[in-house]
Amino acid sequence: QVQLVESGGGLVQPGTSLRLSCAASGNIFRLSFMGWYRQAPGKEREWVATITTTGTTTYAESVKGRFTISRDNAKMTVYLQMNSLKPEDTAVYYCHQNYGAYWGQGTQVTVSS
Numbered sequence: 742q743v744q745l746v747e748s749g750g751g752l753v754q755p756g757t758s759l760r761l762s763c764a765a766s767g768n769i770f771r772l773s774f775m776g777w778y779r780q781a782p783g784k785e786r787e788w789v790a791t792i793t794t795t796g797t798t799t800y801a802e803s804v805k806g807r808f809t810i811s812r813d814n815a816k817m818t819v820y821l822q823m824n825s826l827k828p829e830d831t832a833v834y835y836c837h838q839n840y841g842a843y844w845g846q847g848t849q850v851t852v853s854s
Contacts, residue, residue, distance in 0.1 A: 742766075743765060743841055743843045744765070744843075745764070745765050745766075745836045745838060745843055745846075746845060747761060747762065747763045747834065747836050747845045748762050748764075749762050749848060752853065753850075753851070753852055754852070754854050755827055755828060755853075755854055756825060756826065758822070758824045758825075758826065760820055760821065760822050760823070761777070761820065761850070762818055762819075762820055763775070763777075763819045763820075763845055764816070765817045765818070765819070765836075765838060766817070769840050769841065771814040771817075773838045773839050773840030774792065774793050774840070775791070775810075775819040775838055776788065776789070776791040776836075776837040776839065777790050777821045777835070777837070778834070778835045778837055779833065779834045779850075780832055780833050780835070781829075781832040782832075787801065788801055789821070790804065790808055790810040791839075792810045792811065792812050792819065796812070803829075804830075807823065807825045807826075808821060809821070810822075819836060826852045828852050830850060830852050831851050831852050832849075832850060833847040833848065833849050833850075834848050
């Protein structure tokens with residue numbers, strides 16, 4: 742059984758940074774694309790970023806140039822470095838493992854002055 746556990750969320754001011762982590766269990770992490778999604782209050786969940794098994798990354802236009810997704814296969818962890826945060830980045834951020842379609846429980850990110 743795969744479990745994904747996100748951490749690193751919090752309340753920060755605009756313009757600052759946060760790094761989210763998602764630790765996976767199981768033995769298929771290195772075989773899977775990994776992604777981050779987010780859901781703001783009253784809105785649908787939206788895709789943020791994906792990293793392939795070989796490290797190729799893609800981003801939503803709204804975060805391109807500010808967010809960086811990375812992975813450490815030895816630690817079975819995927820990260821989301823978020824810089825220059827804006828109030829509109831406020832959301833619950835979810836980790837997703839494409840192989841098997843697993844989701845984490847989410848971590849809240851609030852950007853406010």
